[in-house]
Amino acid sequence: MFDEWRATAPATDASGQSVTVPGRPAAFARADVVEYMTSFADPREAADDIAVLELRGLYADTAVELSADLLDGEGTVEHDTYFRPLRIPFEPDDENDLTVTCHAPTGRFGGIHDTDLVPDEQSVPGIWWGADIESHALPCVDRIDVSPVVSNDGVQLELRTTVLTDGPIDDHITYSIRPAGDTKSRGMMQRGSVETDAAGRTVVEHTVDVHDPELWWPRGLGDQHQYTLRAKLGESEYSCTTGICDIEFDDGRLVANGEPMSIRGLNVLTDDEADIDRAIECNANLVRAHGHVPSEEFYERCSAAGLLVWQDLPLTGPGSFETTGGIDHARALDRQYSRYPALAVTSAHDDPVDAFGDGLGTGTLDQLRFRYRAWRSNYDTGPAEEVATALPDHRPSFPVVGGAGVGSEIGSYYPGWSYGEAGDIEELLSRYPASVVAEFGAGALADSGATGDIPGFEADKHDRHVDGGVEGSQQYQSQLLRRLVEHLRCERRGAIPFALRDTASGAGMGVYSADGEEKTAVETVRQGFEPVQAFLSTPGEMESTVTVINDTPQAFSGTLHWETDTAGGSAELTVGASGRWTGGSVDLGEGVSQVTLELSYDAGQVTNSYDLAVWP
16 A cells, blocks of 8 residues: 655654554654655545545644645644544545654643653654555545434434535435344434535534444443444445443442443553453453553454443643643544443543652651642642533543542542552541542562663652562552452442553553563452452451452352451351442451451352451
8 A cells, every 4th residue: 555654753863764654663762753754656446536544543743744635625634633543535646645744742632651651662753553545436424423322212323424525415324223243133224414515524413313222231241232333325335333331420330221330440551452351351340541542443342342441531640731622632532432332431631730759658747748748739620620521421521530639539549659558548538538549559570670760660669668579569569459459349439450561661550561471469459359259348457347249230149258267257148239248257356367258159159368467
């Protein structure tokens, strides 16, 4: 399709070099501007009128110059939402030159790729996801933005259809919808008008009713039914896949199609599709795309696997931002990703206050400093709230994910890492309530040879908490995550540790290393996120009840056994669907250091063991 791509960073490399597109050429790490150049022959078939250039993952502020005539009659085409594909219809010449100039973000919407959380080579301005050319006869459907809406009146697909024409038209688009992959099922069909007086791009809005819908369910709650939508205009046909899932938020839990579900999630920092399998292996039912927007391929895999996505805008860290730019990004996110049933939650601004960036210890003075800094964390939520109104309104959305004192319903809390100890989580949530803790955790080494500054790893905080190299740091991370995960699950608060995988070799906040190797904490998260599990309610006290969690849609009856160094006991119990049971009395007093809980129930057995001598 394309001849060889060449790239140059004008400030440093005027001669250019051969590069692979899509990609992030490491040679241009830290470059503010990278120009990508190629040429191509006329790609049209004999019956086609135009070609359409599609560029995906244009990071971050981009200008595209094409030697051919553009259908819209524009010159240079500019683009600043990297997760929204740029589509340029044009009339090709026999030979065509293409220049794509990608700038590092100049505003606040570069997300984590504009921070030191990821290595410079992962943030190279460029064409990250794809570059393709199609050819079409006119008129044609260029793309459709789909938003499934569930209401008391039923289920509808709200469509925003882009049509390309070579002159005035007055016609109809025929929409059909049927279950994806099921060619025997009868579909539904509706028509919508399209009328324009001029050549170029026209956007029309239509609504398609879905009768007797087959719902898409998160994994563990049901099947992942999806639909194929087709649109036909003359000889042109366009198709895409969507799914119908009604998501609401209720006091720390999601409600999917009327069924409550606890949030067991992990923050992901890349759009590597292998991380979907890793999250599922950890018994997560959700991933949070922290401060970045993954590719459509990532969303397609999540939708097929039944894994929900909590989607941030690429807006993170302290500082003011342009509200108009935030609204533009929110609308682009809505249009591009609302068709995916995996999209569950959205949020606008991540960690807007860095009150504890330099860390605090555990002493009395540090506790006073913590409260003072939290008190000073007076963040004006107004701009973020305005942006949040433009996020998908058929999904729960939150203006802010923030730390203590910010006043957000969604917390970013790091006891035992940025301040205090892991056991401070109870007091922290009492003083600064959050129904979901969307960030918490500790860093850990993955390689004994890791030295110097490592992106995504705060070595000073590591040094304050950990001795013992790789083994010691991984053990500390594991113990801290266990304390917090168990407390949050017993309290029925959403739990989303930070993070699934390191962004750089050697160390990071991930429970997996950058190359996907498991750290000690993987098994901790896997066990803590078991859909059915038994926990000591208060393992740090002299006596504790047991809390049994049931995150499945089926009630069950079973027998709970507990055994310590000195005694044992049992209880018969019944736990409702998506419910919990608290009971029993386990003596944790003198002479007790080991406790084992064993729950046998209708569908199996789970075990949870405690070494209280090292309980954080």
